[in-house]
Amino acid sequence: MFIDRNRELAALEREYARDQASFVVVYGRRRVGKTALISRFIADKPAIYYLATEESEPQNRAVFQSLVADYLHDDLLRDALLPRWEPVFTAIARSAAEARSNGRRLVIVLDEFQYLGLANPEFPSVFQRIWDTILAKANVMVILCGSLVSMMESQVLSYDSPLYGRRTAQIQLAPIPFRHYGEFFPGLGMRELVERYAVTGGIPKYIELFDDSGDIFEAIESNVLNRSGVLYDEPMFLLRGEVPEVGTYFSMIKVIAAGNRKAGQIAAALQVPVTAVPGKLRTLHNLGIVEREVPVTERNPEKSKRGLYRIVDTYIDFWFRFVQPNLSYIESGHPQVAMARIRRNFVDNHVSYVYEGVCRERLWSMGAEGRLPFTPERVGRWWGAGDVEIDAVALSDADRAIVFGECKFWKEPVGANVLRVLEERAGAVDWHRGERKETFALFSVSGFTDELKSIAAARPDVVLVDDSVPA
Template sequence: MDKLIGRDKEHAELERCLNSDRSELVIVYGRRRIGKTFLIEEFFDREFDFKYVGAHGMTTRRQLNNFLNVLNSYSGKKFSHLSNWDEAFYALEEYLSSLPADRKRIVFIDEMPWMDSGKSIFVSALENFWNGWAMSQRNIMLIATVYATSWMKYKIVANKGGLHARVTCNLHLSPFTLNETERYLATRGIEWDRYQLTQTYMVLGGVPFYYSLLDPALSLSQNIDRLFFNEGALLKLEFEELYNALFDNADLYTSIVQLLSEHESGMTSKDIFQSLSSKSSNITKAIKNLERSDMIEKWLQYGNKRRGAVYRLTDFFSLFYFKFLADNLSHDDEWWSNHLDSGNVFDWMGSSFELVCMRHHKQIKSALGIRGMATSLSTWQVKPNKEEGMPGGQIDMIIERADRIIHLCEMKFCMDTYRIKPEYERRLRDRSGLFRELTKTNKTLVHTFITTYGVANGKNRSIVHSEVTMDDLFNS
């Protein structure tokens, strides 16, 4: 377990389940490459009473044959044939019954959805195994990893049959934070400065597997070329593999994320429906599944708790793909190194830093000294109205405090201290006035700047009420 970085809550939950006085059904879910299998294998030091890995696209007959071979290797017996999943779980029950009963008997099923192929009756067989035998034993711990959150939602959590309310522990693995990213890379001998680590996060988005591919002997730009732009680059085809592995009807999902990649400020569900030709029920389901998989996030519009919420694409890998890879036909093996100083890349870093800040809103609250205070997060945007002479306005992140203070957050990524120009100060004052007028709020408005190295001194700095720097984002 020494290799585990972060995952403290998950570790504590697994420890609780291992030491409980009842049988435990544990579901570990999250997007592909997030480290579900690694977490379980490290926690149990790869020692299980039974472990089986589901295979993608394999027929039920072949899955059963594989299950039989694995069961025979663990049990030392020779179960001759398994006709269906009912027989498979009966055989597993017979084997587990032969083990010492004075400890938890650990069963690990990796990639469980891939076992549920076609009309395989897998879920009903699992129900019979768990309800008919495992629960009564009080010392079975069944851990299953699930890459497809839609499968977990509709086959397990919302199951109206025997598995309804039987899951005793749900563990959702989210991407690493900046703090966890820094700690993980340090274990691999990569100790870049925090400016570079933040850039790395903009590309790889806290997904542990992607970080494991970085070469400590290369610079950041060389690594990006190696992973994305070199001939045979390791992650050049990852986008299609990612969505095809996560979702059925992957084309609809990629259409939604591509659409959101073109609208950095987000889109309402109504806007998404109007832009796509698929049935609305399919779109609704796809949006929910993308949100559960940490690909997109839903942000409420300030002052409107139900209507007008916007969805943003927040998977950094997908954003990077659409920005620099999807239409890149240059065949330049060092494309990133050759375009590192381009305006296109600087614009991308600016918008990506905003998402980095939004993902680390807890660290921002801590830096402001309000982590323990009740707050709400929202966004705000209004389109210009030429007929009424009203300008438009947008605030990507708003933190509203219980003590009637509202932080209007400005997020700036730059190579040194950020200097506020006179015209920008005027624009901020005009925008806060527009915000107060349209929202009718009488609460105190403060401008909070979140920057890499702070705000430079100058006469326009008076607009800044509070500051958060890049270092604050790296706090645990």
């Protein structure tokens, strides 16, 4: 299934329609769907697709040369002994020029481009020369694709890269948002969709693995707790390709998952100076694993001293909460111990928090669709002294309007007492106090009591989002 990549496909089509050669960089974490996106894009176009490997540069060049020779039906190119890349790209450019008459452009895809730079650190310079002297004026569209985010940034995107300034577009492919999960799992209710999202996190390959499982726990048992399962060692695979000190970053994610949210707490848990923490946290942020959040009402988030760190990759969060602490049992042949703990704590210790994130995402959609009395400028969480927290807050400084949201992943309907608690917590928020327009939004996967429904019917400042009812 090909879901939710319309904007990215449109961006590629715009580049293809350019009058001049285009140079597009597509990158993102493993299994996020980059190759599927590119394959869909080139399906109706003349294209040369090459998947680089971790072999040596000469081996990669020989395979690429053979691939191009097959595409061009060029026996001389196939049999030539070429110590350089330039003649191969010259042959491509010549063929592309011949295709110009019928209005077609040749697409050249170099997938896992970072492996060419690993095989030869000078390859970005080599490809810069190829682009500048051969491809920049040819009838081509070049797509460089890579799954090691840090390497793609250093080899292609950073100011220090020889290729800096050459690209005409770049696409960092993100996980698929929750709002599209109903398309992957038609017929499932909100509760089941959130449970699947809480493990698969918008990664198409993970979603595919869970597609045939009617029960979330069966899917976890076969794909995550199974030592031969695809997802069992996934966090280690992700980190090995991106960071030099895998153990250090592994430990940092582990202590954050254990509840250490402040930089000082993380440093203390790791027994390192506080100064050793920020740089590594930035790396994890760039990889889409960790984010720093501040109360949504903070006016200068970057300078705020109230920042907390949390794991935003829901699969990584799940793995470090439930798999990592039980690795000894799993490795010793007792995965049922881990499974029992997951069954007991999956909802309260993981899914309920993921649901809060889903509700925050939906506040943006509700504002855009006119379902809120204003258009939000910021959406996030709020917390204050005494452990007072509000799950979801949307606000507009221009309108001096704010939505306070509470999200309940309960088995029972939500009652009026939850609204009263939310109103009490809202009173602790010192943001345009006394002059703001307040709205209270309650989200529930099990509906609402008749009492709360009556209150909402009489009060325009109370919005109920009933996720027990199919959309």
